[in-house]
Amino acid sequence: MTDSPMPEIGFGRVAAMFPVKDMERACAFYVGVLGFTKTFENGQPVGFTILKQGKAEIHLTLQKDYKAAPFNIAHIMVDDVDALHELCRSHGLRIVKGLRDQDYGLRAFVFEDPDGNRIDVGQPI
Template sequence: MAESNNYSHSATIFPVSDLGKSIEFYLDKLDFEKTFEWGEPMYYAVVKKGGVGIHLTKRSDGRRPSKYHRALYIFVNDIEKVYKQCRDQNVKIVNDLEDRDYKMKDFDIEDPDGFIITFGKAE
């Protein structure tokens, strides 16, 4: 069983059909603020209020669990330990552990329902 202090926090990622409309909803209706955006044109953004952050990404593959978007990003303190545990438990790893250009070291797994979950650590 993994040590509970190895897990830091997570990011919920919602694939949305209209990114602008979704951002507007969270900012105007729920008083969130946009704290990050990515892409030209923008296809990824983070809205946040207090300790709650929601990552929004432009949907590209219908309503099924996405094979291209993460369903959940879990931040951990010891990424190598979590990666080894997943490998040792024969978890389906769909993207190997790597340093990413967005300043994270992470890897993706697929759960039994096809949801992509990423474990990552800031570099």
């Protein structure tokens, strides 16, 4: 790094990339259960998909030999964390960290999607 002045760079959208082993199963979960809308897909068979729900955008990439990381890969803010927690529980998803009020001002929990991706969910208290 140099001591030269930092250029003014405007950053745009940043979207999380979720590796998945089975694109059809992943889309069924994110679209059918969580209510995302598919806005783009590429490949035959489909190897890349963009999904949107409200202000959230996620990208799914097909990785047939994928092994999920043992840490959170994304953090999502929601309007009703209790409802999402119940939805995840009712669909048999693994809850990694239970729903509770955190000392940093969020009511939060962590779940695993069908591919084992850990997602931290929060709502301001």
